[in-house]
Amino acid sequence: MNIFQQREKIIEDLIAACKDHDEEKTNHLLNQLTELDKPAEQKPLPEEPKERGFYATANDGLLLLKDSDDDWSARTRCDLANPIWNGDRQYAKWPTVCETLPPEAFPLKRVNTGDGNDD
Known part of the structure; x- marks a missing residue:
């Protein structure tokens, strides 16, 4: 699942949580969305394999x-x-x-x- 699909899924779940007035789930999903949207330079890159x-x-x-x-x-x-x-x-x-x-x-x-x- 690419980043756009991940965002779409989180937003769908977020809408459902808001409709259900589930504050805990809403906050959790907002945190997930914020983490997903952090610029790439803030996240460490996976380790690059050394060998060709x-x-x-x-x-x-x-x-x-x-x-x-x-x-x-x-x-x-x-x-x-x-x-x-x-x-x-x-x-x-x-x-x-x-x-x-x-x-x-x-x-x-x-x-x-x-x-x-x-x-």
Whole structure:
């Protein structure tokens, strides 16, 4: 679930809590919304994997590649015509990876390709 979907769900729940006059739930949801909306620079980034190679996201198994320049590229669900990174780039640095993928995508899991040359 991306940040927009998370916001939408919290707002739906917040409306229901307000209609039910549930002050405790309303305050809890407002806190969740505030936390979600904190600027990315205020939240620590997930730790970047050190090794080059293939990684899968924890939530949906999106395959990513960290190359020798420490650039990241998505290897599935996109191609050169449809990159996933902000700014429609094929490659991204770690901060862009973190801001583009949802929090549940982390930590990334190292993928063993079985060819003996995973980097």
